[in-house]
Amino acid sequence: MFQRFYQANPEPKGELEYVNPFTLVVAVALSAQATDVGVNKATRKLFEVADTPEKMLALGEDGLIQHIKTIGLYRNKAKNVIALSKRLIEVYGGKVPETREELETLPGVGRKTANVVLNIAFGHPTIAVDTHLFRVGNRTGLAPGANPLKVELELERVVPERWKHHAHHWLILHGRYVCKARRPDCPSCLIRDICLYDDKTVA
Numbered sequence: 001m002f003q004r005f006y007q008a009n010p011e012p013k014g015e016l017e018y019v020n021p022f023t024l025v026v027a028v029a030l031s032a033q034a035t036d037v038g039v040n041k042a043t044r045k046l047f048e049v050a051d052t053p054e055k056m057l058a059l060g061e062d063g064l065i066q067h068i069k070t071i072g073l074y075r076n077k078a079k080n081v082i083a084l085s086k087r088l089i090e091v092y093g094g095k096v097p098e099t100r101e102e103l104e105t106l107p108g109v110g111r112k113t114a115n116v117v118l119n120i121a122f123g124h125p126t127i128a129v130d131t132h133l134f135r136v137g138n139r140t141g142l143a144p145g146a147n148p149l150k151v152e153l154e155l156e157r158v159v160p161e162r163w164k165h166h167a168h169h170w171l172i173l174h175g176r177y178v179c180k181a182r183r184p185d186c187p188s189c190l191i192r193d194i195c196l197y198d199d200k201t202v203a
Contacts, residue, residue, distance in 0.1 A: 001140075001142065001191050001194060002159065002160065002163035002167065002170065004190045004191055005163075005166075005170040005174070005190065006163070006166075006170075008190055009170065009173070011166075012166050012169035012170050012173060013169065014036075014116070014120055014169060014172075015036040015037075015040075016028060016031060016036050016039060016040065017040045017043060017044065017047075018043075018047070018120075019047055019051050020051060020052075020121075021095075021096035021117065021121040021122070022051065022052060022053055022056075022088070022096055023043070023047050023051050024096075024116075024117055024120060024121050025084065025096055025103075025106070025109065025113070025117055026043070026046075026047075026056070026081055026084075027039055027040075027043055028113045028116045028117060029077065029080060029081060029084070029108045029109060029113055030042070030043065030068060030071055030077050030081070032073070032077075032113075033072050033073060034071045034072050034073075038070065038071055039071060041070065042067055042068045042070055042071050043067070043068075045067060046064070046067040046068065050064070052094065053084075053085035053086070053088040053089050053094050054085075054089060054094060056081060056082065056085040057082065057085045057086055057089065060082065061078050061079060061082050064078045064081060064082060065078045077108065079107075080107045080108025081108065083107035083108070084106040084107045084108055084109060087105070087106055087107065088106070091105075096117065096121065098118070098122050098124075099118075100114045100115065100118060100126070103117060103118070111128075111149070111152075112128045112129060112130060112148070113128075114126075115127065115128035115129075115152075115168070116128045116168075119165070119168055123165065125161075125164035125165045125167075126168070127152055127155045127156060127159070127164070127167055127168045127171075128152075128168055129148040129149075129151050129152045129155070130148075130172065131175075131181075132171070132172045132174075132175025132176050132179075133148075133151065133155075133168070133171045133172055133175060134148050134151050135175055135179065135181060136171050136174055136175040136179050137151040137154065137155060137171070138151065139179060139184070139195070139196075139197045140179070140191065140195045140196060140197060141195070141196030141197075142155070142158065143155040143158060155167065155171075174190075178190075183201060184197070184200075184201055185201070186200040186201040186202070187201065187202065187203040
């Protein structure tokens with residue numbers, strides 16, 4: 001499976017735009033229940049004026065809201081982004097920490113967000129399970145699980161070491177564009193013949 005993903009796309013990239021580890025944390029936190037396209041549209045101008053925790057704190061909650069009000073749940077997200085910026089300054093000297101445990105102490109940052117940051121910003125072989133990965137893991141038979149944590153742990157177990165760094169991106173892109181929730185595009189799927197999904201669509 002991963003050999004095929006690699007041949008089709010050797011260097012897969014996440015679709016959220018960011019300029020440094022801090023802006024990546026913010027972008028991922030803002031992307032919960034929102035599209036990457038919508039987040040990118042809002043953060044392009046935001047990151048021009050606030051690309052560090054210090055600048056974000058100076059912008060304040062009201063200033064931040066003006067940039068992100070097109071994103072769902074923007075009031076709560078603004079509160080979290082200001083709070084996590086404050087914590088980064090007070091506890092971590094303004095730098096984004098490089099462990100999952102420390103990242104999860106930041107307001108609005110859960111396991112999935114921490115895994116994305118560890119993978120993209122720091123090159124750790126983590127796998128962040130969102131709705132796309134959860135679906136692909138279960139549908140294909142690669143990593144069946146009743147909840148995201150079970151799918152994540154199973155993926156960590158079954159994905160060969162050499163593919164772990166990019167596995168997250170290959171699977172999310174596959175789920176977003178091919179193995180879609182409502183009508184998966186099975187006829188154009190790279191792994192159709194080895195996928196265990198019973199209800200494959202036909203051309």
